[in-house]
Amino acid sequence: MILLSKNVKGAFVFFKEMKISLFVALSSFLMLQGCFMQDSLPPATELALNEGFKNPLGFYDAIPSFSWKLPIGTIEQRGFHIVVASSPDLLPDKADLWDTDKVSSNQSLYVPYAGKPLSSRKKIYWQVRYWNEKDNPSQWSEIAKMELGLLQNKDWKAQWMGLDTRKDSIKGKNDIILHTPQQLRKRFEVKTTIVEARLYVSAKGVFKGYLNGEEISSDVMAPGWTPYQKRIESLTYDVTDLVREGENTLAFQLASGWHFGRMLWNKMIWGKKGSPQVLGQLELLYSDGTKQTIVSDESWKGSTKGPIRFAEIYDGETYDANYEMPGWTTSNFKDDTWDQVIAEEMSDSIQIRPKRHNTVKAKIKLPTQNIIHPQEGSAVIFDLEQNLVGVPKLKVPMKKGDTLKVRFSEMLAPDGSFYTDNYRSAKSTDHYIAAKDGVIDWHPTFTFHGFQYVELSGFDTSQTPEKDWVTGMVQYSDFDENGTFQSSHTKLNQLQSNIVWGLRGNFFDIPTDCPQRDERLGWTGDAQVFAPTSIFNADVHSFWNSWLQTLRESQFENGGIPFIAPDVLENGAVSSGWGDAAVIIPWEIYMRTGDISVLSENFQMMEGWVAHHKSATENYISKMNSYGDWLQPYQSEQSKNRGDTSKALIGTAFFAHAAHLTSKAAGILGLDAEKEMYQKLYKTVAQAFENEFFEKDGSVKNSKGTQTAYLLALNFELLSENKKELAKLQLLDKIKEADNHLRTGFLGTPLLPKVLDDMGNIDLMYDILLKETYPSWFYSINQGATTIWERWNSYSKLEGYNPQSMNSLNHYAYGAIGEWMYERIAGIKALEPGYKKIRIAPVPGGGLTSASASYDSPYGNIESSWKIDNSTFYLEVLVPPNTSALISIPSADAPSVLVNGKKVQEWKTIEVQESTEGFINLKVRPGPYQIESNFDL
Numbered sequence: 001m002i003l004l005s006k007n008v009k010g011a012f013v014f015f016k017e018m019k020i021s022l023f024v025a026l027s028s029f030l031m032l033q034g035c036f037m038q039d040s041l042p043p044a045t046e047l048a049l050n051e052g053f054k055n056p057l058g059f060y061d062a063i064p065s066f067s068w069k070l071p072i073g074t075i076e077q078r079g080f081h082i083v084v085a086s087s088p089d090l091l092p093d094k095a096d097l098w099d100t101d102k103v104s105s106n107q108s109l110y111v112p113y114a115g116k117p118l119s120s121r122k123k124i125y126w127q128v129r130y131w132n133e134k135d136n137p138s139q140w141s142e143i144a145k146m147e148l149g150l151l152q153n154k155d156w157k158a159q160w161m162g163l164d165t166r167k168d169s170i171k172g173k174n175d176i177i178l179h180t181p182q183q184l185r186k187r188f189e190v191k192t193t194i195v196e197a198r199l200y201v202s203a204k205g206v207f208k209g210y211l212n213g214e215e216i217s218s219d220v221m222a223p224g225w226t227p228y229q230k231r232i233e234s235l236t237y238d239v240t241d242l243v244r245e246g247e248n249t250l251a252f253q254l255a256s257g258w259h260f261g262r263m264l265w266n267k268m269i270w271g272k273k274g275s276p277q278v279l280g281q282l283e284l285l286y287s288d289g290t291k292q293t294i295v296s297d298e299s300w301k302g303s304t305k306g307p308i309r310f311a312e313i314y315d316g317e318t319y320d321a322n323y324e325m326p327g328w329t330t331s332n333f334k335d336d337t338w339d340q341v342i343a344e345e346m347s348d349s350i351q352i353r354p355k356r357h358n359t360v361k362a363k364i365k366l367p368t369q370n371i372i373h374p375q376e377g378s379a380v381i382f383d384l385e386q387n388l389v390g391v392p393k394l395k396v397p398m399k400k401g402d403t404l405k406v407r408f409s410e411m412l413a414p415d416g417s418f419y420t421d422n423y424r425s426a427k428s429t430d431h432y433i434a435a436k437d438g439v440i441d442w443h444p445t446f447t448f449h450g451f452q453y454v455e456l457s458g459f460d461t462s463q464t465p466e467k468d469w470v471t472g473m474v475q476y477s478d479f480d481e482n483g484t485f486q487s488s489h490t491k492l493n494q495l496q497s498n499i500v501w502g503l504r505g506n507f508f509d510i511p512t513d514c515p516q517r518d519e520r521l522g523w524t525g526d527a528q529v530f531a532p533t534s535i536f537n538a539d540v541h542s543f544w545n546s547w548l549q550t551l552r553e554s555q556f557e558n559g560g561i562p563f564i565a566p567d568v569l570e571n572g573a574v575s576s577g578w579g580d581a582a583v584i585i586p587w588e589i590y591m592r593t594g595d596i597s598v599l600s601e602n603f604q605m606m607e608g609w610v611a612h613h614k615s616a617t618e619n620y621i622s623k624m625n626s627y628g629d630w631l632q633p634y635q636s637e638q639s640k641n642r643g644d645t646s647k648a649l650i651g652t653a654f655f656a657h658a659a660h661l662t663s664k665a666a667g668i669l670g671l672d673a674e675k676e677m678y679q680k681l682y683k684t685v686a687q688a689f690e691n692e693f694f695e696k697d698g699s700v701k702n703s704k705g706t707q708t709a710y711l712l713a714l715n716f717e718l719l720s721e722n723k724k725e726l727a728k729l730q731l732l733d734k735i736k737e738a739d740n741h742l743r744t745g746f747l748g749t750p751l752l753p754k755v756l757d758d759m760g761n762i763d764l765m766y767d768i769l770l771k772e773t774y775p776s777w778f779y780s781i782n783q784g785a786t787t788i789w790e791r792w793n794s795y796s797k798l799e800g801y802n803p804q805s806m807n808s809l810n811h812y813a814y815g816a817i818g819e820w821m822y823e824r825i826a827g828i829k830a831l832e833p834g835y836k837k838i839r840i841a842p843v844p845g846g847g848l849t850s851a852s853a854s855y856d857s858p859y860g861n862i863e864s865s866w867k868i869d870n871s872t873f874y875l876e877v878l879v880p881p882n883t884s885a886l887i888s889i890p891s892a893d894a895p896s897v898l899v900n901g902k903k904v905q906e907w908k909t910i911e912v913q914e915s916t917e918g919f920i921n922l923k924v925r926p927g928p929y930q931i932e933s934n935f936d937l
């Protein structure tokens with residue numbers, strides 16, 4: 001876990017290793033170039049499978065693909081050799097599973113396995129070597145490994161098991177059952193020494209596992225959220241070190257989680273029948289080669305008399321220390337009074353499959369910054385000065401028998417009162433009942449909250465509150481952050497921080513709309529809008545691929561895609577711009593990762609969605625329902641949050657765009673007939689769109705000419721050449737009318753920077769971006785935002801919360817601007833899928849004097865960092881091995897350009913390409929570059 005602390009400027013900073021600096025890169029590049037002269041090149045590093053898994057345990061895919069990175073100093077890969085064996089001793093010469101021999105290829109990503117078939121539990125070990133641009137071979141890499149999980153239902157001997165908690169649980173509104181959490185345990189004997197132990201677990205609900213009193217893992221809310229009626233994920237744990245000779249005890253705590261939670265206003269899609277259950281299978285391998293398996297079945301004991309009396313995602317957790325059962329997870333405990341569990345055979349109808357992305361973990365600890373003592377009452381408020389998602393760690397003095405009440409808030413009302421109305425029906429309150437006097441040390445286990453402020457009441461009031469009573473444990477899916485963005489503008493840096501916190505707060509096993517109120521759902525529209533920005537900031541390749549599986553499983557038979565995945569509505573309804581996540585996200589992931597499997601896995605879903613669009617049209621004009629340009633500012637009252645852009649215009653635009661992307665995907669997959677068919681469809685729909693919605697003079701007809709109407713037409717390339725130019729002028733007029741402010745909601749906002757950029761109106765985009773007044777990104781920052789808000793005006797210092805009940809202060813959609821910040825302010829963009837070809841084209845503007853970004857691409861770290869000093873433009877760039885880059889320098893004066901201290905014309909390895917107005921374009925090979933040129937502001 002990372003500890004965050006505040007720096008002098010007030011922003012939270014990480015204590016973690018900095019990315020490789022350009023200077024280090026330059027020296028190691030030169031050093032390695034030298035050592036490459038010798039005969040054995042340094043090995044490939046960061047060996048990974050599929051979406052970047054390193055040495056995975058319980059892996060999900062029996063036909064994995066292999067990737068590696070080449071050391072800095074390598075220009076290009078000419079060939080590779082992969083060896084795969086069932087034991088590390090067989091490597092590299094006696095690989096018994098797969099030996100590719102030397103393959104002449106520059107592919108260093110996603111090489112598909114084509115060796116002997118692999119099955120559940122199988123372990124593989126692998127190595128790779130490469131040949132560089134001079135066809136010299138490298139040393140073999142270190143050995144990487146992978147172990148498969150249980151891939152099929154038939155691998156399980158275990159049964160679904162648990163207590164019937166329907167009968168003695170609390171009844172909520174509309175008689176829904178709020179199940180009391182349960183404890184489950186089983187004692188078993190281990191005969192002699194074991195060499196290996198694996199625990200496979202899944203649950204209908206969420207679990208924590210224990211072996212001989214030790215927590216099996218720090219996973220939070222495992223196994224996570226999938227369409228439970230079709231697929232539930234399983235996890236694999238290496239518990240070899242926890243098993244001992246003699247008596248052992250395996251135990252689980254089990255709570256409702258999403259499966260039996262009252263998700264989406266008590267719909268209880270999966271929780272109508274039954275009670276939470278766990279599925280556990282512990283497989284032991286003895287030193288003499290014999291095996292023993294302990295499974296969940298009716299021989300287990302269970303109790304609902306544990307200290308977690310209540311746990312619900314929206315409502316919080318109640319812990320009564322009087323119910324503690326010391327030692328219940330160990331063999332030293334009498335469970336005679338416990339009940340016998342009920343066990344049920346596994347059915348084939350629900351697939352139990354290994355989890356295909358990382359579980360949620362507590363990733364960051366955030367200390368309290370400030371204690372506030374309200375005027376009235378004995379409650380005290382702890383301010384973490386950062387809106388976050390997770391749970392509080394509480395170290396609070398209490399008196400025996402007292403109840404500590406823990407409430408949460410995203411922002412106080414301007415009068416200092418504790419505001420919770422925007423949580424709507426989510427009670428989001430924890431309780432702790434003390435069994436003795438003294439300091440408790442506790443955090444809730446089976447719930448999570450979205451908050452900046454924690455209010456405590458019921459503590460020992462004879463003690464003075466201290467900051468260390470409350471620490472924020474920030475929880476999100478366990479991915480690494482892999483991008484950084486910084487500039488000379490403090491508010492732009494705060495915006496970047498807000499975007500990243502929005503990501504942390506809403507990547508909680510699935511991409512959610514918000515993390516705090518009675519929703520926290522996988523809204524598809526929000527997801528498609530934010531996906532590109534998320535990939536810049538975090539390694540979320542597997543996160544998205546995993547959710548795309550959920551999306552596929554949620555697709556209706558008629559090709560429709562629900563608003564939310566997992567679908568907790570089950571009403572068959574669709575919305576344009578939302579269901580389009582099915583097409584846009586696979587395409588975006590492919591472009592950024594180069595992973596073709598994301599297209600092949602999802603192609604059928606894409607086709608289904610395009611067909612669904614088509615079925616909802618008349619003469620190619622959409623009649624599809626739409627949430628529209630959701631939450632567009634200054635919309636007319638009758639638009640009811642959906643913005644003023646016509647639904648038909650939005651639906652038709654997305655129909656055309658979906659056909660266009662599906663055509664491109666077909667092209668990549670080598671499906672030529674489909675490529676042509678969807679291209680034709682795109683063109684036909686675009687023509688219909690233009691005829692229906694655009695006048696001769698390029699203005700919108702038959703509906704309101706909103707900024708978003710123009711943005712959709714221009715960004716999705718739906719207009720003929722002449723009309724396009726006229727529409728651009730109309731858009732500029734609209735922006736001018738709005739005093740250079742945006743008027744866009746969820747759908748239009750991500751398109752605004754792209755369109756203005758393509759039009760060459762970057763200065764205008766800077767102007768809009770740096771606006772301080774409503775509606776703008778900085779407006780929220782000026783009102784104290786530390787995350788991205790749902791509405792452009794969710795809160796103001798003067799008037800407090802927007803009175804609309806739907807008002808989250810942690811909604812990532814408008815954070816979609818992050819993509820442009822990386823791609824244009826700092827200047828890193830993929831020109832070819834996976835960044836095989838990179839464009840480094842920063843465009844200074846808005847009075848910025850510097851900006852920089854780093855991005856850990858599939859080929860390695862890319863850096864672009866510029867500053868302007870004394871009429872000189874300095875640009876530092878790092879281009880990773882096995883790629884190439886096109887660097888655009890904002891200068892018109894080629895002779896003034898110096899690269900690594902030498903005139904650009906003197907470089908044999910740099911091609912000065914045709915330059916565009918005011919820019920000099922250089923085609924470069926991998927390596928570090930320090931560039932200088934004259935720059936007139």
Ligand code: BGC
Nearest residue numbers: 513514519523525526627630
């Ligand atoms: C959610 C959204 C979502 C929208 C659909 C809201 O309740 O929070 O972000 O996209 O509904 O219009």
